[in-house]
Amino acid sequence: MKKIGIIFDFDGTLVDSFSNRIEPHKKVAELITEFLKKRGIKANYHNILEKVIRTEEEGEKRVTRSRDEWWKQIFKELNINNVPEDFVTKLTNVYWETLRDTTTIYQGAPELLAELKQKGYKLGLLSDTDFAPGWKEKRFKSSGLAKFFDTYVVAGETTPEPKPSPQPFLEVIKRLNLKPEQVIHVGDNQDTDIKGATAAGIDSLWIDWQGNPSGNRYGAKAIAKGFPELKDILYKFLGIQK
Ligand SMILES: [Mg+2]
Secondary structure: OOOOEEEEOOEOOOEEOOOOOHHHHHHHHHHHHHHHHHOOOOOOHHHHHHHHHHHHHHHHHOOOOOHHHHHHHHHHHOOOOOOOHHHHHHHHHHHHHHHHHHOEEOOOHHHHHHHHHHOOOEEEEEEEOOOOOOHHHHHHHHOOOHHHOOEEEEEOOOEOOOOOOHHHHHHHHHHHOOOHHHEEEEEOOHHHHHHHHHHOOOEEEEEOOOOOOOOOOOOOOEEEOOHHHHHHHHHHHHOOOO
C-alpha cells in the first residue's frame, strides 16, 4: 500500500541531543557540589561529575530514564539522607533546560520536513517521555520543528505506555487518520522505535548511527547510517524521484 504518512522520532533522529550532554552533566554536578558544601560535607566537583556521567550511562543501559531516580541514586551512594524532594526536582529541571539549550538540529532536517510536507505527506512526531512530564513537549516546541507536524505524541504522557508498546504508534496513526500500512516510522533506537513500529504493524526505517553489531533485530525495512544518508534511503523507500 502506498505510504502517505511518516512518523519521526525526535532525539537522535531529527536532533542531536547527545553530543553536548556534558553540559547538563556539569550543571547538575555543580549544583550537587554546592548543596553538599552548604551542608558542611566535603565534596569534590570532579568526583561528583564522574558519578553523574556514570549514572547516566548505567541508567540508559537499564532503560531507567527518570532523572529524579538517577540523582537519588547518587545521594544514596554518597550516604546523604533527607535530600529535599524540591532539590531533586530542581536538578532534573536544570538538566533538561540545559539539554534543551545545547541540542542542535541535524543539518538538513527542517528542509527535509518542509519538502515532505510540500509533497503532501502527513507527518507525525512520536517521542518517549523524558520522565519529567512536560519536558519533551517543551524541547520539541523550542526546536522550531513543531510547525512541520500534523500531530505529536509523547509516549508515556499522551498515552500511558512508552515505546516499544504499539499503543503510542497506534495513537499517532489514529490522529493522522491513517492505517498502519500507509505509514512508515523513522527512528534511531531499534529496541524502542523499530520493535514498537513492528508490533503496531508499521514499516520502519532505522537510523543506525553506531553500525550496531547486533544487526537489524526487529525487521526494519530500510537502514540509514546517520542523518546525512536518511533522505536518500527514505526517498528510495517511498519511491520519490529527486
Ligand atoms: Mg531517538
